[in-house]
Amino acid sequence: MSQAAFRVGVVTFPGTLDDRDAARAVRLAGGEPVALWHRDHDLRSVDAVVLPGGFSYGDYLRCGAIARFSPVMTEIADAARGGLPVLGICNGFQVLCESHLLPGALTRNESLHFVCRDQRLRIESTSTAWTGDYSDGEEITVPLKNGEGGYVADAATLDRLEGEGLVVARYLDVNPNGSYRDIAGIRNERGNVVGLMPHPEHAVEPLTGPTTDGLGFFTSVLRSLAGAAA
């Protein structure tokens, strides 16, 4: 296809850390990263959005609780309900849960320690906008770094996530933060919204990452957009 690259927005909140790595991952995957600012209502005609990691608004009140009500999130929430692909990584996952675009919540690590490690994961849902380039059950290793990454939800919600195949990734070897049922990432029913606690954007180049396993999230969304446009 000789068309222009797809535009993938990367949001910067005050306190965001990983926006540049996310933009770099988009570029390495072949997309055009587009910076989105938390106070803007303008999504700049992007085809997909990444909510990167960090500590938006200082994590005050609860992680993601203030970011949820930022002008840009109002637009993203509406667009996500309309099918716009949105990937929330770490703090971005927390924002998606606070926005009720994904069920459950993320709480203080069971150990109370901030955890930073290369984490092995199993990809369990490949029918999302962000995971189509992986194979079912594929095992990948990407960095994980969080203080409040424990995924929690009531038993009925957990059963529904498992029953409907909405768990996208699960921790292997160790459960680093006490997440219920080893859940590292989930999706919505439609598959356009995915939240993930580990960081695929830090595993896209051999020089700086433990692997290049994370690139698949970014190539997947571009392939999914190309499929939708074809």
Next chain:
Amino acid sequence: MARRTTDKSEREPNLGARVARVVVDVMLKPEILDPQGQAIHKALGRLGFAGVDEVRAGKRFEVTVSDSLAGDPQALEDEVRRLAETLLANTVIEDFTVRVEA
């Protein structure tokens, strides 16, 4: 709650205005693990405080209201309940109580 205006008369203390304080307590739901409470519980044990079965940690918010709402206890409580649900608590994992102080 009506937004405060920037009118000078509104900014200066008005001795006739009614002021109310509302306390919102937010606690993790019982089924949600509370590692902070557990750490506090363990520390109490190390300090020699015997007989403590469990500690759960929460948050307390004091909301001061000084407009017409303060004169209507029911409307005041309803409004604070609404703001607590919207922002102060994440009702997916937390419960909250609202108490209007005299």
